[in-house]
Amino acid sequence: MRARRVRAGLKGWGGVGAMAAFCALALAFVLLLPRTQSPDDGSAGLDGPGVAEGHQAADAACKDKDAEKLTLSPSAADGDTIAAIKARQGEKRKLIVGVDQNSYRWGYRDPNNTTAALEGFDIDLVHRIAEDILGDPDAVQFKAIPTNQRIPAIQEGRVDMIVRTMTITCDRLSDVAFSAPYFKTGQQLLAPKSSKIKGYDATLADTKVCTAASSTANTRLTEDRDAGRIPKSVNLDTVVPNQLDCLVRLQLGEVDAVVTDGALAASQAAQDPTVELKGDPFTTEYYGVAMNKDADDLVRRVNRILVEYRASGWQASYDTWLSATLGTDATTSKPPTPAQYLRES
Template sequence: MAAVCALAVVLALLLPRTQAAGDGSTGTGSPGIAQGSPARAEEECTDPEKQTLSPSGADGPTIEEIKNRQGEKRKLVVGVDQNSYRWGYRNPNSTGTAELEGFDIDLVHRIAEDILGDPDAVQFKAIPTNQRIPAIQEGRVDMVVRTMTINCDRLADVAFSAPYFKTGQQVLAPKSSTVEGYDDTLADRKICTAEGSTAYSTLEQGQKEGDLPASADISRTVPNQLDCLVRLQLGEVDAVVTDGALAASQAAQDPTVELKGAAFTTEYYGVAMKKDADDLVRRVNQILVDYRKDTSGGWQSSYDKWLSATLGAESEDSEPPAPQYLRKS
């Protein structure tokens, strides 16, 4: 345990905190399955994962601006995670510059290849969870591909693609813990979540609605999701709540922890972009259609490479639903 903890701390300290390549987290919850909105969906927002534009391969003003960048700046600028194992991370065992790799990173390369003709025409920017939306709104990135849940609150600030992955909130705790999942066993426990994540909003809403014991301490928030694993290893918190997809990867990094109980929300990851970048949203949706159809180097191939070891060989539970495009403008 001490060795694993030390390794996690070292990795966390070694990871760059600025650009060069990313962070993530993700709904409401009773022990049943709930929609992954940080709060109850407002009446005017239903099925947030369907509130996107229909696919198109056409260029528009946003894409033209990206294509018109000159020299070394002619790249797609993408906010990503760099410390989520198998999603967006720097492999310390790789040779050379320890380039970013993972499921989200594969998707970024596919988008860059389609728009700029070069899968490596990407400038990665590492952004903490609570900076994902500001980074888009302030124009620091063209998009965020960083295990980002589509929900109603976020749709007020950014536009999303159709879903590219299905997951749900789960509890991560030491194997020796008496915590059993999202239930009364979390009473009097210190729970870690990432700032700006839907995990925190889920717990906050859960306490308001009585689904989570009022005595559970949900104040232990951190900038990056990996920091929760470190705090769990150090004994500073009793449990972590995050997306099951991310929690499974963290359990693979530390054999002393495990997922507790089933997922208690249903959530979908999407690519986030500026609200007025309609042409880019449509283009990404077209890329996702083609990516899912590609049997040799597309979605399934990326899943098999990065996620099958932690989520299982069968990908059905992680596959997003057939996309619906209900947003008209």
């Protein structure tokens, strides 16, 4: 049923397969841009001790459809967390941010760019946050963090924040704090154009679907299969550390489809002309900046920055990075202007 082949006709950077190989090598070590070469000694002045990795039960009062409202109101005031960031000396006086380096148009290195700098929609937001807090948009130490390590990286104090297409959910709010939303998307299927799969429906019967570990896609598919909302015969055994790994499995014919955020899937489809999005998004999700649960002042500062960014900066970044893959009309992707900040402390 599954042809063991590498699809031909790739475009973009010489093919997604080449990009994936490049990224796999790059992910073997901690990413530090040339302008941010401070050593990672595990004691970069992060506020407070690391939190032991673990998964807590979600707040029973939280509903995922309203999870994006459970954040703190904006404030420009400095607190202990921001003070600790500003107190870093010399080359260590940087905002430490977990990002992706292999999501095309979101956070990636273009091999055709000789500077080797990270680029993308998420990266633009990081620079804006660094400029506000430290007065320098380039005062950033980027760390490449796999999908399944986003929460541990925050809890263990390895980063100040994660800006990495991370969906706000009640489950995650048990472990980390989120900013207000900065992007709207939804889960969607990616499959070969020739596939019998038509969408998130009965056509998934007897197929193998790949998801990233600790992703909202993995959680949703497992729940829906167990509840009978998709065929019981859907095989979900292929779970990988990073969502791009799923695209490589799809290209090799090892799986029949990928489920990931539609915004990311669209970028992947733009690189590989043999695959396409199948059906409409079947969830509504919001990306937020993730931070330590105790970093209230940092959460409030990021929310204040986002108020300004939505008014000046967001659209320009969308036009630069995402309009080619998601369309020039950004209406469906714009984050809602928060009417409420429901978290009090």
